[in-house]
Amino acid sequence: MQAETITPTTTDFDAAARDAVYRAIFNRRDIRGQFLPRPVPDEILARLLTAAHHAPSVGYMQPWNFILIRDAERKARIRDLVCRASAEEVRHIEDARQVLYRSLKLDGIIEAPVNLCITCDRSRTADAPLGRWHNPEMDLYSTVCAVQNLWLAARAEGIGVGWVSILDKDELKALLGIPAQITPVAYLCLGYVSDFANKPELENKGWRKRLALDELVFSESWAGNGEAPLKTLIKSA
Incomplete structure (x- = not known):
């Protein structure tokens, strides 16, 4: 019996709508x-x-x-x-x-x-x-x-x-x-x-800085190494 082919969903947001979501997140x-x-x-x-x-x-x-x-x-x-x-x-x-x-x-x-x-x-x-x-x-x-x-x-x-x-x-x-x-x-x-x-105001005032995301992402277990390509993309984002 042939396996059913399932087509994955794709975004129904156009580029402008998608970017607006991220803009709201980053500029909140x-x-x-x-x-x-x-x-x-x-x-x-x-x-x-x-x-x-x-x-x-x-x-x-x-x-x-x-x-x-x-x-x-x-x-x-x-x-x-x-x-x-x-x-x-x-x-x-x-x-x-x-x-x-x-x-x-x-x-x-x-x-x-x-x-x-x-x-x-x-x-x-x-x-x-x-x-x-x-x-x-x-x-x-x-x-x-x-x-x-x-x-x-x-x-x-x-x-x-x-x-x-x-x-x-x-x-x-x-x-x-x-x-x-x-x-x-x-x-x-x-x-x-x-x-x-x-x-953020607390960053501007010198209270704290945003942590580096690539240092917070682990692989498979706590502090597990890996995900190097993903971390490279995160650092360049």
Whole structure:
């Protein structure tokens, strides 16, 4: 019996569409200080949330919810949480880097027209543990995929996004009235910006440099040698 010939799929993106995807990836930035007061239209927010909702999720659990925050007083109270958390965090930074740390702008909560808290409902698929029985954290990872979808869509829309992670989750939950079984995964600032920097801000400010990808790629096992042709292509990309 003759084996069936299967034709592999090919891209249905033309070159311009393909390049636009990579452009969004490579030019995405974590925005802190470039937000403009211009409102973000609801039709754009709807597209961004729809993009987030189409993220991959293990077991198709879709564990996310989205809390939009626009109220100036509420944003100011959340900013207070960040200031307190930052004062705690800086004590754990090596002395030589504390001055640089204090010089960094760590959030755009007040300046950004829209704040967005993306959460994970860890009870949503408790009775259907497909993909979670051995790895229960997959619901959290799925929610992070929603964050990335939204972030890339925002870049394509000319909207800046900043992820604020320096805050106490329990205090944030209390302030936003988040139920006990819900985990805040990302607190984001969204808005139009004056510019997208050519490099990530922390790289421009000298905090860290991008690691060399070819040194992070292994073959068959941890630190396995091999993949020399691929690594050559990576280095030249």
